[in-house]
Amino acid sequence: MSPEDFDRLQSLMATRAGYRLTRDRMKLAEHRLGPVARREGFETVEAMLAALWARPVASLGWAVIEALLNPDTWFRRDxxxxxxxxxxxxxxxxxxxxxxxxxxxxxxxxxxxxxxxxxxxxxxxxxxxxxxxxxxxxxxxxxxxxxxxxxxxxxxxxxxxxxxxxxxxxxxxxxxxxxxxxxxxxxxxxxxxxxxxxxxxxxxxxxxxxxxxxxxxxxxxxxxxxxxxxxxxxxxxxxxxxxxxxxxxxxxxxxxxxxxxxxxxxxxxxxx
Amino acid sequence: MTPRTCLIVDDSRIIRKVARRIVEGLKFEVDEAADGSEALTFCAAVMPDVVLLDWSMPVMDGLTFLRRLRALPGGDRPKVLFCTIETRAERIAEALSAGADDYVMKPFDGEILSSKFAEVGAV
Structure with a gap:
């Protein structure tokens, strides 16, 4: 993923979810988006993001956002x-x-x-x-x-x-x-x-x-x-x-x- | 304060090594035994604070060890956590009713083990 892609992801996460996608999560983001790209029928993460930037489809946008949120939790945490x-x-x-x-x-x-x-x-x-x-x-x-x-x-x-x-x-x-x-x-x-x-x-x-x-x-x-x-x-x-x-x-x-x-x-x- | 001690009982040297690294990270002094009989000899001499116990082992299995441990003088004191590939609910219940304080299903990681230690009040 290019730095430009990551910038746009950061702004997508911030505006839609209020989520702070920090730069140290770039590798993690690529890793998480791989399965989303496959599921949505794209060859690569880059291809999926290019399609999303060209024509922002809500369902694809939310699939990307969901994958980048932090889902980590466990029983009786704290x-x-x-x-x-x-x-x-x-x-x-x-x-x-x-x-x-x-x-x-x-x-x-x-x-x-x-x-x-x-x-x-x-x-x-x-x-x-x-x-x-x-x-x-x-x-x-x-x-x-x-x-x-x-x-x-x-x-x-x-x-x-x-x-x-x-x-x-x-x-x-x-x-x-x-x-x-x-x-x-x-x-x-x-x-x-x-x-x-x-x-x-x-x-x-x-x-x-x-x-x-x-x-x-x-x-x-x-x-x-x-x-x-x-x-x-x-x-x-x-x-x-x-x-x-x-x-x-x-x-x-x-x-x-x-x-x-x-x-x-x-x-x-x-x-x- | 004297450091707390944990006896890791497992016939797999690799599991003992993995568990030792995690338990040492929780600031325990660790000893190892390769089966229930070895573990029982160890406990008869020095009771550890925690026992991490495999189920299926040669010579003496974990459940037999646990029953004999609990019958020893002071044998009710150690917190015993089973740590085994046996995951059937009825077997887990059997281990708990035999006097195990908690039960870890393999595979496990450091987070699981430390949360189990916390839940039984060992850390």
Whole structure:
């Protein structure tokens, strides 16, 4: 791929997905786009990109964008987050919502490991939850919906005991049990697109290891939207080590709780 | 603080070498045994903190070793992680009920192994 191709990919990723495709990912990009080119019937990656630049077809554009996103995830990633969830947040929300299901949004759910990790935590303490799981990548969502993982994927972060309890073995795959899958609804969404105003808000939002890959220019905009989708006493989880800093005034970190944020007083005052 | 210790029990020298590199990366002092009987002799002398245990081995298999280990004085202390090509759910359940703390299905990598060590509280 030529440097010009890479420049245009960078700008495609930035404008459509807010994604920061750094120059050190050039080799990785070529590697990831190989299978896309073959699938779409092109001889080479260069030929595919030339066709895309000549006539930007949405479906091809999104296939390219999806392949360049970072899909890496695993079960119970940032274990402290899940300890806080099952030990503190879910029990408190169960009491506060008095039997009404707790609404949770997994924003940037990739292949679903986060969704099932939340679901297992909820079922294990008997908390009623509804999980809306969104991602930009249609392919990642397809895998997430199947709830099926290889032996390699299933044991990344998951104890064998937990795996046996919540997943059924089918030949080489481990498939999330129906009771777990019933908790989640998967749908494609772009965090850059403003949500429709009248959708019910969420009690908890997980948006982990998403913002760090985004352009600094759009992070604030995404955070402000997450704030609007969150109830006033709700919580936001970012990835361990992810900071908001100057990107947005909407949230403040909760000290001593890895990756946990609540709405800042300024936002709450505005709401009142 | 004395370094934590891990005994790697596998009849394959290559697997032992791969696992040793990963486990040493988790700051463990590593010893090796080529079968369950060798491992049991080792444990009777010095209990390791963690045992990484293959299932199918000559002389004494992993499950027999595990049952005998748990019967030794202090044998309930080591965290035992099976690490084997056996991936059937009922066999995994059998290993867990025999007293294994966790179970690693081969093939594995450093990320899987370190996440398993974290889940059993070894690191």
């Amino acid at each position: 274990r402290g987050t899940f300890d806080t969830l099952s030990g503190e947040l879910l029990p408190a929300l169960v009491r506060a919502r008095a039997g009404k299901p707790i609404r949770i949004w997994s924003a940037g759910c990739s292949t679903g490991q986060e969704v099932w990790s939340i679901g297992m935590a909820a079922l294990e303490i008997g908390a009623a939850v509804e999980i809306v799981a969104t991602d930009l990548s249609q392919r990642a969502l397809e895998k997430a919906r199947t709830g099926a993982y290889t032996g390699f994927e299933i044991q990344r972060g998951l104890k064998a005991q937990t795996m046996l309890r919540w997943f059924d073995q089918a030949e080489d795959a481990w498939i999330a049990r129906a009771e777990l899958r019933a908790l989640a609804h998967f749908t494609r969404a772009n965090l850059l697109t403003p949500p429709t105003a009248d959708e019910p808000r969420f009690d908890l939002i997980f948006c982990r290891h998403v913002l760090d890959d985004m352009d600094a220019g759009v992070r604030g905009q995404v955070l402000d939207q997450l704030e609007r989708r969150l109830v006033d006493d709700g919580c936001l989880f970012l990835g361990a080590g992810e900071r908001i800093g100057a990107d947005s005034l909407a949230f403040r970190p909760v000290s001593g709780r890895q990756g946990l944020f609540v709405k800042s007083p300024t936002v709450l005052k505005r709401a009142a």
